[in-house]
Amino acid sequence: MPVHYGSKKLNYFTVASTIASQLPHAVGAAYSLKMDGKDACVVGYFGDGGSSEGDFHAALNFAAVLEAPVIFLCRNNGWAISTPASDQFRSDGVVVKGQAYGVRSIRVDGNDALAMYSAVRSAREMAITEQKPILIEAVTYRVGHHTTSDDSTRYRPLEEIEWWQMARNPLTLYRKWLESNGWWNDEAEAELRSNSRKELLKAIQVAEKIEKPPVGDMFTDVYDAVPSNLFEQEKLLQQTVTRYPQDYPSDVPVRAVPSS
Amino acid sequence: MATVFQGLGATAAITAAANPLDSNKFLLSSRRSFSGKKTSLVVVRSDGSLNLNTGSSAGARRLDQLVTNAVATKADAAAAASASKPGHELLLYEALREGLEEEMDRDNRVCVMGEDVGHYGGSYKVTRGLADKFGDLRVLDTPIAENAFTGMGIGAAMTGLRPIVEGMNMGFLLLAFNQISNNCGMLHYTSGGQFTIPIVIRGPGGVGRQLGAEHSQRLESYFQSIPGIQMVACSTPYNAKGLMKAAIRSENPVILFEHVLLYNLKERIPDEEYICNLEEAEMVRPGEHITILTYSRMRYHVMQAAKTLVNKGYDPEVIDIRSLKPFDLHTIGNSVKKTHRVLIVEECMRTGGIGASLTAAINENFIDYLDAPIVCLSSQDVPTPYAGTLEEFTIVQPAQIVTAVEQLCQ
Numbered sequence: 001m002p003v004h005y006g007s008k009k010l011n012y013f014t015v016a017s018t019i020a021s022q023l024p025h026a027v028g029a030a031y032s033l034k035m036d037g038k039d040a041c042v043v044g045y046f047g048d049g050g051s052s053e054g055d056f057h058a059a060l061n062f063a064a065v066l067e068a069p070v071i072f073l074c075r076n077n078g079w080a081i082s083t084p085a086s087d088q089f090r091s092d093g094v095v096v097k098g099q100a101y102g103v104r105s106i107r108v109d110g111n112d113a114l115a116m117y118s119a120v121r122s123a124r125e126m127a128i129t130e131q132k133p134i135l136i137e138a139v140t141y142r143v144g145h146h147t148t149s150d151d152s153t154r155y156r157p158l159e160e161i162e163w164w165q166m167a168r169n170p171l172t173l174y175r176k177w178l179e180s181n182g183w184w185n186d187e188a189e190a191e192l193r194s195n196s197r198k199e200l201l202k203a204i205q206v207a208e209k210i211e212k213p214p215v216g217d218m219f220t221d222v223y224d225a226v227p228s229n230l231f232e233q234e235k236l237l238q239q240t241v242t243r244y245p246q247d248y249p250s251d252v253p254v255r256a257v258p259s260s
Numbered sequence: 261m262a263t264v265f266q267g268l269g270a271t272a273a274i275t276a277a278a279n280p281l282d283s284n285k286f287l288l289s290s291r292r293s294f295s296g297k298k299t300s301l302v303v304v305r306s307d308g309s310l311n312l313n314t315g316s317s318a319g320a321r322r323l324d325q326l327v328t329n330a331v332a333t334k335a336d337a338a339a340a341a342s343a344s345k346p347g348h349e350l351l352l353y354e355a356l357r358e359g360l361e362e363e364m365d366r367d368n369r370v371c372v373m374g375e376d377v378g379h380y381g382g383s384y385k386v387t388r389g390l391a392d393k394f395g396d397l398r399v400l401d402t403p404i405a406e407n408a409f410t411g412m413g414i415g416a417a418m419t420g421l422r423p424i425v426e427g428m429n430m431g432f433l434l435l436a437f438n439q440i441s442n443n444c445g446m447l448h449y450t451s452g453g454q455f456t457i458p459i460v461i462r463g464p465g466g467v468g469r470q471l472g473a474e475h476s477q478r479l480e481s482y483f484q485s486i487p488g489i490q491m492v493a494c495s496t497p498y499n500a501k502g503l504m505k506a507a508i509r510s511e512n513p514v515i516l517f518e519h520v521l522l523y524n525l526k527e528r529i530p531d532e533e534y535i536c537n538l539e540e541a542e543m544v545r546p547g548e549h550i551t552i553l554t555y556s557r558m559r560y561h562v563m564q565a566a567k568t569l570v571n572k573g574y575d576p577e578v579i580d581i582r583s584l585k586p587f588d589l590h591t592i593g594n595s596v597k598k599t600h601r602v603l604i605v606e607e608c609m610r611t612g613g614i615g616a617s618l619t620a621a622i623n624e625n626f627i628d629y630l631d632a633p634i635v636c637l638s639s640q641d642v643p644t645p646y647a648g649t650l651e652e653f654t655i656v657q658p659a660q661i662v663t664a665v666e667q668l669c670q
Contacts, residue, residue, distance in 0.1 A: 006451045013418060014451035018442045024411025025443070031412060032419035035371070035397055055438075058408030065403055221453040222488050224511040227539070229586045 005108060011227060020050040023059035023072065027133075030068035034131060041069040041127040043120075051094045060101040063133035071123045072098065072135045077142035082155040110138030110151030111170040112179070128230030141168065214253040267405030347530045353523040355497035356386045359423065359504035362533070364394055367422065370508055373400040373409050383428050383466055384523050410436035410461065414444050417459040422508060430465030430517065431477035439469060444513045445488035460507045461515045466557055466607055467655055473643035476651075478608045480517055480584050484617060487510035491584040492538055493517040493556045497527040502536025517584070519557045538611075541588035547577035549669055550601040553592060553618060555581045558605045558656060565661035574665060584614055592618075593626055600631040601668050603665060605656050606638045613638055635664050 006014025013025060018256045033040050050056055051074060063070050074094045078085050091097060097104030104126070108119045116138060123134040141164040145152045154159070166172075177185035219226055219234045226234070235251030343559055350358065364370045371394075372387055378401035381388030391399040402409040406427060413423040427433040433440065440461065447455055467476040480491055490512050494500035500518070507514035544559065545566060553564045559580045566576050581588060596602055602622055606615040615636040622634055637656045645651050 004450065006454060008451070008454040013415070014447055014455060016443055016447065016450065020440055021407075021411055021439060021443055022415075024408045024439070025415030025418065027408070028412035028415025028417070028421075029419040031397075031400075032416045032421045035421070054405070055407055055411060058403070058405035059411070061403050061405070062408050062412060066400075199272075221449045223448075223490070224456065227586055228589075 005067060019095065020046055020053035020055040020059075022046070022049075023055050024062065026070050026072070027063045027066065027068050029058050030063065030070035030133075033067060034066075036067055041071060041124055043071045043073055045073050047080060047095060048074065048076040048078065048085050048088055049083065050074070051097060052088055057097070057101070060098060060103055060133070060135065064102040068130050068133055069127040069131050071120070071127055072103070072133065073120070074135065074137045075140060076137055077110075077140045079142045079146070079152070079156070081146045081150065082152070084156075092137070093137055095135065095137040098137075103133045103135050105135035105137065107137045107139060110140030111168045111173060113170055113174045127236045140170070143169075212252045214247075214255040216255055267276040273520040282475050286299075306554045306618040321621040347528045348436065348496055349526060349528045351523065352494075352497045352500050352518075352525040352527075353384055353386050355501040355527070355529060356494075356504050356518070357388065357390070359425075359501035360386065360508075361390060361393070363505055363508040364398070365506075366580065368398075369420060370422045370424065371400065371416070372424045372426065373402055373413055374439055375402060375403060375404055375409075377426050377429050382426065384518075384520075386523075387426070403414070406432050406435040407439055410439040411443065413459050414447070414457055414460075415438060417457045418447065418455045419514075422458050422460075424460040424462060424508065427461065428465030429471075429475050429477075429520075430463045431475055433461065433463065433479060434477070434482070436461075437482070439468060440483065440489070440513075440515075445486040448512075449488060456509075456511050457513050458511050459513045460504075461513070462504075462507075462518060464517040464518045464520040464523070466517075467639070467644050467651065470646055470648050470651060471520065471644075472646050476644035478639075480515075481507065481608045481613045483515055484585050484614060488513065490514045490538055490583065491517065492582055493584055495522065495556050495559045495580055495582070497525060498529045498543060499580075500534050501529060502534055503538065503582070506538045510534070512578060514538065517556065521557055536582075539583045539586060539588055541591040542580040542582050543577075544580050545576065545578040546601070549575045549599060550577065550665055551592070551595040551599045552576050552578045552603045552605060552661070552665070553581050554578070555584065555614070556607065558607050561656060562605050562661055565658035565665070568658065568662050569665055571661075572666075574669060581618070582608045587618060587621055589621060589625060592622065596622060597629045598625045600632045602630065603661070603668060604634065604638075605637040605661055605663055606636070607655065608638050609641045610636075610638045610661070611641050632668050635668055637661065637664055 001015075001017060004015040006012055007238075010015065013029070016022065023044050023046060026042045030042040033042065044059070046056065058073065062068070063072070076085065076094055080088055084238075085093075093107060095105045095107040097153065106119055108115050110116065119136055123136055126132065127134050142163050143161055175184060175189070215237060216234060218237075219230045222230060238254050241254050306541055360372070364372075372390065374382070374387075376383055377387040378391040378396055378399050380401075381391075387399060391401075402412075410425050410433070413425040416423050427436070444459060444461075448457055449544065465477055465479050467478075480493065483489065483491060490507075490510065492503050492507065492514060494503045494516065502518060507516050544563065552562050552566075559578070563577055569576050577599055579591060579595055581592065597627055604618055605617040608611055608614050608616075610616070615638050617637050619634045623630075637660055639654045639656070644654055
């Protein structure tokens, strides 16, 4: 899953495929912040589909009871793969569910960058000073397909996609606002796009040159140290790859894990 | 069977234990200063020798005395009195609490969360008194949603706390399976080592006294495949405290399996601080004729069978494997090489239990040393019956163990 990165340095929990399982994690992280009395809160992101999962309901309930400083940010983009929101729940969106659990909730136009900024900024302050959770339902639209292996025109009309792309595109709206204030223009746009593209191409080049992770990497970070049973399994794998190199990719080093 | 254990009460142990713990004594014993250096710990190895130079034979004898006390119905008073350090007597659930409290004193990142663990003190009294001492936030009562508080524990662990998640009964943790398997076990790996999850998940499991099918689960069967976790099972007050402490200090997620019927076991344990190695098996009774591998409550059925076997002239070697994931194949292997016969006695069901995996592991590694096929005695593949008599039939009884040994040793 290419988009499932994480960074401890940037306080960004590694993304997992399991839907809504991160919401109890968010409550746990908020619990930790609360215990340490930190001037910080947690933000947990999920979609309209995620609000159906049991973990969502449990997490909201917990956060309310615990009085945890966490912002639950629901990106309601109307679609969970091919399931429209009308088939996901019959409630008035996700915002009322927060209310039901005793969590203060707000619905915001998810395509309005300024509205989102304003709402989240207030939510952060409320979460930290009052030590209470907040639910923000950002209403938006999924213009793209679910993944590169999806063709969403199979389950929704092309006109609908195009309308959102044109009329309510958040990038277009924000850009128009910047230009109306004289802070942006076509040249700046072209320059930014060109620079971004160059940066990306360079990054791709650098990444392509990096050596593929060795076989030993398969066995590290399962535990804090490689235990004996995994060590055995790694040795066996190394032997197999060395004996039948033609059956395995040639650009994956068979280096052993250095024994500390 | 019921007479084997001293002071076993109803398994839904809401009522207080027969010996309420004196709270002053409790605080005293946990006020030991811990310098943080390894030399101040007593780590008892599975062969009975201590890693301090205190004379290995004395240490071994002391360990045997501890083990014997846990099994016998009447404490061997003479043996206990002759130990060089008096130690103190307590029940298994108190030993768990003692370990927990010591770790919470030592490191203020350690916290507890679960249902009714706070002022109620936990359904099996393991956390009694802790909320009063450490506060409601550090000993947290949660709403009833196992997936949520397990997930919460994981999130808290990723943010630097060291939570202990209590499942009121292990079976309830099936609701948290997604969190335990997909997140707890995996996030260290998927984050490339950035996030550690030093969480301890614990609770009582196993077959109790007519708790019904849903509350008699052996979850170690289901969890054993999850990569990234460690599993240990305690069986005596001594190893309960030691494993609890070791699990809390471990950087890996550890699942600590307790047994509903073992909480009131009494034993004399050392006053000085000690931990048990998470990956080590425990030599309960050295012997020559056959290796009997077991864990948790079945240890006591095995030891009762051992008494009968000794009278019949057999010399069984009994090992409490303690570490369910990974197996201590070193200790087990040495034993197999000595006796050449293996009997596994477990409470898991026949299919896919710990015994099944252990059989495979021993066959793979030590087939050349076996004089007979491995025999595994386990529960049947049935939901645990509520009817008391039938429930007894699902559990491996000492008589079965004796018969199996006799057959194996022909």
